Each structure stands twice: as structure tokens, then as C-alpha cells.
Amino acid sequence: MKISSQVNKLLKDHKKHDIYxxxxxxxxxxxxxxxxxxxxxxxxxxxxxxxxxxxxxxxxALEEARNKVAKILNCSSREIVFCGSGTESDNLAILGVARFKGKGHIITSSIEHHAVLETIERLEKQGFDITILPVDRDGFVNPKDLDDAIREDTILASIMYANNEIGVIEPIKELATVCRNKGVLFHTDACQAGCSLDLDVKELGVDLMTINGSKIYGPKGVGCLYVKAGIRLEPIVYGGGQERGLRSGTENVPGVIGFAKALTLCQDDKDKENKRLTQLRDKLIKGLITKVPKCFLNGHAVKRLPNNVNITILDVEGEAMGLFLNELGIYASTGSACTSKSLDPSHVITALGLPYEAAHGSMRFTLGHCTTPEDIDFVIEVMPKIVEILRKISPLDLDSNEVQEGHGNLHYK
Amino acid sequence: MNIKIVKTDGDVEGLAEQKWVYSPSVKTHFFHPENLVEDVNGFDDSDYNGVGAVGSPACGDMMKMWIKVDPKSDKVVDCKWQTFGCASAIASTSMLSVMVTENGGMKVDDALALKPQNILERLGGLPPRKVHCSVLGDKALRKAINEYFRHSKQFDRMVIEGSVMVDPDTRITDRDIEEAVLEGADDMDKLQKKLKVGIANKDAYAKAEALMGKFMEKYYG
Structure with a gap:
């Protein structure tokens, strides 16, 4: 069939959905x-x-909300600092420790969110030493690598709880133990973990932990930082001394109340919801991998968030796939450079040891409360058709094994 | 339960008035590309007298272009292509193929003079951060025309670009960098946005950075 008729058929055969x-x-x-x-x-x-x-x-009302959050985190309400976003919370943790200490060595991982990576890279320009730990092919930071990287002057390690792109859940307890044994502060960005993972800071052993409202069915513009009692931070916002002086500015009372409510609802429901989402997730992964040729999963298949599917589809580009999906009313994201502000594709996919080609062809589907089995069926039905169309337009015929081994050798059809 | 995307006036957004990130022309050429080689294995390229490929899968765009030049009229009478890339890259190759073949074909000399800006205008523009996705088509075309000159032994017409290749993947030369600096690129981010140079290629990045410094000094020192 001619491409034009194939496209028409695809777009006309299906009514526009609303699948987020x-x-x-x-x-x-x-x-x-x-x-x-x-x-x-x-x-x-x-x-x-x-x-x-x-x-x-x-x-x-504010303190009641703080108590609710503290109860979920198994900490004292005095250890909860509310701020304006997950990004601000990460910044407060990292800049707060660094500026209080004044100098030293900071460790992070290659797959962190920009809120952590950019902040730490900024500190490097200001004279701090930094080490960026690699991850393995599945996306895990090895606690031994962290142990080996710690020096006399290491002041902080910041490693995310669960990755936003590939959903991989890092061994936070082990990583935090390594730091505690060597007297190094440990921060974790738990923005993606708020809905589905245990947030008990004592069990995890973390010193600082970031959560954010806009990923947990709560309001945007509210972040939270757990700061273990006794840890000194230099604020990044000065003023009236709210939030124990760590975050000046009139408190966002409705936001904080919404944050606490959202976190409570998610955490109360998580066992049931995780089970439901895991089934849908695995159905989507299996459906895509069996129906779309030259397609593979990014990140560990099991130790990942129950709602995260990240796949690479070779020979085609993510934004082009995303725009076809958009036309059918499916809203998903890609690690391709074409949707980022820079020209570089996802630093997370390339950190797995995959070539740029794999990042340009990556698609991320993250499921949620509203996702139904029918939604997943629809994605599995249309993705092979979209890929078939775009593969006809593409001159490439990359080798899936080569790409998965990390080589982006050029092959034409 | 599906989420309804509700507009401010309370209406559920319908098919009739979708939000689309690019111009209508980009959308048309993306969903209905023109002059595409749909089945490269069944494609008889024997009567095409020039072919050119530029870009690389690593930098996110690549394209292959076949042209047929009529020696008598010296016009491009056919132009076929395949592209790996985003919507902007696909639409701009499609538009370029239309531009060189419409009205009986473009004179070879005019085709050689085409610039990405000409394609952008016809597409109704692209968001600034997407301009770099449209800069490969004219280079693929020039490469194909050069090959036609070689095949037809018109060696005197071959464009031996008196310039140094900086990035072999995207065929960016020192001349392209000079032009970009004159158009206002004053750091590597801006240069890469204009030119797609040194993506996934450290050597090319270093060369481009050095050349940019040289031209900045020359013009704005």
C-alpha cells in the first residue's frame, strides 16, 4: 500500500482517543x-x-499537613521542609550542603535528573570536585563504585531513587549504607518514587530526600525536602525565615495541603495500584516487543517503576513517532534530541552504553491512575502501523544486536 | 477512565481544532510526504544520474536523495528521497523535492544556490529550536548534483568547495561556520542550533569550536 493511503487509513480508521x-x-x-x-x-x-x-x-493546617507527610516518611515533622518544586528541593539539598561546607567533593550518577546534574556541574565550575558514577547496562549504580569513589573530602552523594526516563529503581538502601559507613551525607531525588515506592527514610537510611507534588496527582509548584535532624544547610532563598529558615517566603498553604493529601492517597493505595500498573506495564512491554520488529526495552525489566515503559525502536525517530501518536490521541514522550532543548538525545539512554541511535529512537510510556487495559491495547495496535510507515520513509536498516552492544554502525536498506 | 483535555471555555478539544506544534505545511508534508522512495529495494534508480546522502543516525537526521537531471534543459526533472529524522526533517526534505521539480524542474544552477532558509520559508517557518532539523536537505541535493556533474563529465562545473570539512557526518565546512558566526552564533549552543555540527563527534566539535573562535576574533574581535 502507498504510504499516503497507509497514513490516511491509520488516521481515519481510529477515532481520536485521549490516552495520556x-x-x-x-x-x-x-x-x-x-x-x-x-x-x-x-x-x-x-x-x-x-x-x-x-x-x-x-x-x-500547614502543620497538620507537615505531620501527615512526616508520618509517611517516618520522620519528625521538624525534618520536613516545603518549597516550590522538586527542582528547588534538589537544589536546596545539594547547594545547601555544598555552601555550608564551602568546599569538597560531590558524587552523583550519570542518569540523574537535570535538577541534580546541572546543579552539581555548576558547583564544579565554582571549585568543587565532582565524580559522576556510571550505571550498568540495566541502569543500576553499583554500591561498590560509590564506595570506591568516596574520598577524604567527599561531602555529599546524590543518587536518585527511581529514574524518570527508564524507571529503574536504584539500590538506595545499599548506597545510603555505603555513605553512612564513611560519614558522607546521602541525598536521593525521589520525585518519581512518591506514588509507588516506600518512603520510610529510616528504612532507606537517607539524610536528604526530595519529593514533588506534580508527579503524585498533587499540585504543581510544591516540593518537599526531608532534612535529617542535625544536618546543616545554607539556604538558597533568604527572607522571613519560614521553614526553619531554610526556605523563606510565605508558605504555599493550599499547595502544601494538596501535597500532603496527594501523598497520603497515593501511599495508601500503592499496593493495589502497583499490582494493577505492573500488569499493564508488562502487557505493553510484551505487546510492543513482540509486535514491533527491532524494538527493545531500556532499563531493567523487573526492578523498574510499575508504570514505566521505555523502548527503543530502530531506524525511526522518536518525535516522528510521537507526532503520529499525538494524531491518534496518545500522549507519550521520547528521548530523541528533537524534542529536547539541546541537540543531544537522552543522557540516560546513552549512559546505559547504548549509542545515540538508540536514544533518538526511544519512546517512553508512563502509565497512571487513568490508564485502562483498553488504552494499552490501542497503543499495541497502532504502534506497529506507525513504525511501518516511518520505516518506509527511513533509509536506515540498523542492526539491532550491534546497537544493543553499543555500536551504531551505519547500515542502509 | 480517560482524561478529557478541557479547554478554558469548557469544550472538550475536538479533532477540528487540534493543537499542532508546527505549521500546516509541515504537517501536510510530514503525514503526506511527496516524491518519497517508498520501497528502496523495488526502486529502479538506474535512470537517476545523481545520488547524495548526508547526516548520520547518531546525530538524529540523515537523508538520501536521488535526482534526475535532463542534460538538454539542464533542469532537475525528478527528485526522490528517504529520510530518517523528526517531522521537521521529513517535511523539509519533502518540500525541497517539490521545490526543485515543480514547474518543469529547477535549473541546476538555481538548485545549487538553494539554502535552508528558502525551504523554511516555503514550509511557513519552524520553531527556532527546530531549524537545525532542516539544514541537511540542500547539502544532500548539492552532493547529488555534484555526482551528476561527475557522471556527466562536467568536471568544470563540480563544486570543489574551497573549504575545509569540519564534520564529515553533516558535511559542515569552515565556510558554513563563518556564515553562522556572521548570522549571530556566538557560542557552541547557538552554532549547533544553526548547523548541527559535532553532534556525537568530539573531533568535529573541537574543530568547530576552534573555528568559531577564529571567526569571532576576525569579525567581532
Whole structure:
């Protein structure tokens, strides 16, 4: 069939759906969260620093939210600092430790979110030494590598709990133990973990942990940093001394209340939801890998978030696939350079030892509360058709084994 | 439960008024590419007298172009292609193939003078960060025309670009870098956005950076 008719058939055979599969980018807000927040915009609007009744009420609500979060994290409410985003929380942890100590060596991994990597690279320019640990082919940081990298002057290690692109869950407990044994502070970016993983900071053994509202069906613009008692940070925002002086600025009362509500709902429901999502995830992985030729999974198949599917499809480019999906009403993301602000494709896919080609052809589907088995069936139905069309347009015929071994040798059809 | 994407006026967004990231012309050429080689194995390229390929899968775009030049009229009468890349790359190759073949074909000399800007204009523009996805087509075309000159023994017409190849994957030369610097690229980010040079190629990156410094000194020192 001619491509033009193939495209027409694909687009006309299917009514446009509304299938959101980018929950790692952000989640829709749970209506129950919105309901919990609602009174705090217009009615209970007070500034928690006020000494009068309306201020005291806001203060009380804020502290109640803080207690809820502390209970989930199994820590004291005095160890919870609210701020404006996951990125700000990461910045406060890393810059906070670095600026308090003034100098030293910082360790991180090659697959961190930009909120961590860019911050640490900035510190390098300002005179700190940094070590970026590699990950293995499955996406794991090896605790032994961390142990070997720690020096006399190491002040902090920051390694994410679960990766935002490939969903791999890092061995945080082991990594934190390595740091504790050597007296090095350990921070983890748990932004992707908030919905589905255990957040008990004592069990994990972390000193600093970042969570964010917009990935847990909560509001955007709210982040949270767990700061273990006794750890000194230099603030990055100065002013009225809110949040124990660590984050000045009038507290985002409705946001914090929404954050606490969202975290509570997710964590209460996680066993059941994880089971449901894992089944859908594995169905999607299996469906794509069996139906789309020259397609492979990125990141460990089991030790990954229950909602994350990241696959590479060779000879075609991610944005082009994404735009076909968009046309059918499926919203997903890609690691291709063509959707990033830089010209470089995903640093996470290349960190796995895969060539750039694998990153340009990568697609990420992240499932969520609204994902149904029918949604997954539809993706599995249309993806092979999209790939077939784009492969006809492409002059390439890359070798899947070569690419998976890390070589991007050029092969034409 | 599916999410309804609700617009501010409360209507559920329908097919009729979709949000689309590029111009309508890009959309048309992306979903309905023109002059495409649909089945390269069944494609008889014997009467095409020039072929050129540029780009690399590592840098995210690559394309192959076949042209047929009529020696009598010295016009490009047919142009076929295949592209690996994003929507902008696919649409700009498609548009280029239309531009060189429409109205009975473009004179070879005019085809040689085509620039990415000419394609961009016809496409109704691209977002600034996507311009780099459209800069390979004219180079593939020039390569194909050069090959036609070689085959037809018109050696005097071959464009021996009096310039140094900086990035063999994308065929970026020192002259391209000079032009980009004159157009306002003053750091490697901007240069790469304009030229797609040194992506996944450290040597080329270093060369480009050195040349950019040289031209910055020369023009803005």
C-alpha cells in the first residue's frame, strides 16, 4: 500500500482517543486533592506567620499537613521542609550542603535528573570536585563504585531513587549504607518514587530526600525536602525565615495541603495500584516487543517503576513517532534530541552504553491512575502501523544486536 | 477512565481544532510526504544520474536523495528521497523535492544556490529550536548534483568547495561556520542550533569550536 493511503487509513480508521501516557512528566490532579485545597485559596487564606486567628488557622493546617507527610516518611515533622518544586528541593539539598561546607567533593550518577546534574556541574565550575558514577547496562549504580569513589573530602552523594526516563529503581538502601559507613551525607531525588515506592527514610537510611507534588496527582509548584535532624544547610532563598529558615517566603498553604493529601492517597493505595500498573506495564512491554520488529526495552525489566515503559525502536525517530501518536490521541514522550532543548538525545539512554541511535529512537510510556487495559491495547495496535510507515520513509536498516552492544554502525536498506 | 483535555471555555478539544506544534505545511508534508522512495529495494534508480546522502543516525537526521537531471534543459526533472529524522526533517526534505521539480524542474544552477532558509520559508517557518532539523536537505541535493556533474563529465562545473570539512557526518565546512558566526552564533549552543555540527563527534566539535573562535576574533574581535 502507498504510504499516503497507509497514513490516511491509520488516521481515519481510529477515532481520536485521549490516552495520556506521560505520567512521569506530570500527573493530573486528583479531584480529592483539589477539594482539600479549595478552602485555602479564598476563605482560609491567612498567612501562617500571623498572630491572629486567621493566621493561626492557616498555621495549624500547614502543620497538620507537615505531620501527615512526616508520618509517611517516618520522620519528625521538624525534618520536613516545603518549597516550590522538586527542582528547588534538589537544589536546596545539594547547594545547601555544598555552601555550608564551602568546599569538597560531590558524587552523583550519570542518569540523574537535570535538577541534580546541572546543579552539581555548576558547583564544579565554582571549585568543587565532582565524580559522576556510571550505571550498568540495566541502569543500576553499583554500591561498590560509590564506595570506591568516596574520598577524604567527599561531602555529599546524590543518587536518585527511581529514574524518570527508564524507571529503574536504584539500590538506595545499599548506597545510603555505603555513605553512612564513611560519614558522607546521602541525598536521593525521589520525585518519581512518591506514588509507588516506600518512603520510610529510616528504612532507606537517607539524610536528604526530595519529593514533588506534580508527579503524585498533587499540585504543581510544591516540593518537599526531608532534612535529617542535625544536618546543616545554607539556604538558597533568604527572607522571613519560614521553614526553619531554610526556605523563606510565605508558605504555599493550599499547595502544601494538596501535597500532603496527594501523598497520603497515593501511599495508601500503592499496593493495589502497583499490582494493577505492573500488569499493564508488562502487557505493553510484551505487546510492543513482540509486535514491533527491532524494538527493545531500556532499563531493567523487573526492578523498574510499575508504570514505566521505555523502548527503543530502530531506524525511526522518536518525535516522528510521537507526532503520529499525538494524531491518534496518545500522549507519550521520547528521548530523541528533537524534542529536547539541546541537540543531544537522552543522557540516560546513552549512559546505559547504548549509542545515540538508540536514544533518538526511544519512546517512553508512563502509565497512571487513568490508564485502562483498553488504552494499552490501542497503543499495541497502532504502534506497529506507525513504525511501518516511518520505516518506509527511513533509509536506515540498523542492526539491532550491534546497537544493543553499543555500536551504531551505519547500515542502509 | 480517560482524561478529557478541557479547554478554558469548557469544550472538550475536538479533532477540528487540534493543537499542532508546527505549521500546516509541515504537517501536510510530514503525514503526506511527496516524491518519497517508498520501497528502496523495488526502486529502479538506474535512470537517476545523481545520488547524495548526508547526516548520520547518531546525530538524529540523515537523508538520501536521488535526482534526475535532463542534460538538454539542464533542469532537475525528478527528485526522490528517504529520510530518517523528526517531522521537521521529513517535511523539509519533502518540500525541497517539490521545490526543485515543480514547474518543469529547477535549473541546476538555481538548485545549487538553494539554502535552508528558502525551504523554511516555503514550509511557513519552524520553531527556532527546530531549524537545525532542516539544514541537511540542500547539502544532500548539492552532493547529488555534484555526482551528476561527475557522471556527466562536467568536471568544470563540480563544486570543489574551497573549504575545509569540519564534520564529515553533516558535511559542515569552515565556510558554513563563518556564515553562522556572521548570522549571530556566538557560542557552541547557538552554532549547533544553526548547523548541527559535532553532534556525537568530539573531533568535529573541537574543530568547530576552534573555528568559531577564529571567526569571532576576525569579525567581532
Amino acid at each position: 501516557l506521560d505520567h512521569a512528566a506530570t500527573t493530573p490532579m486528583d479531584p480529592a486533592v483539589k477539594a482539600a485545597m479549595d478552602p485555602y485559596f479564598c476563605d482560609k487564606f491567612g498567612n501562617p506567620s500571623g498572630f491572629y486567628e486567621i493566621g493561626l488557622r492557616a498555621h495549624e
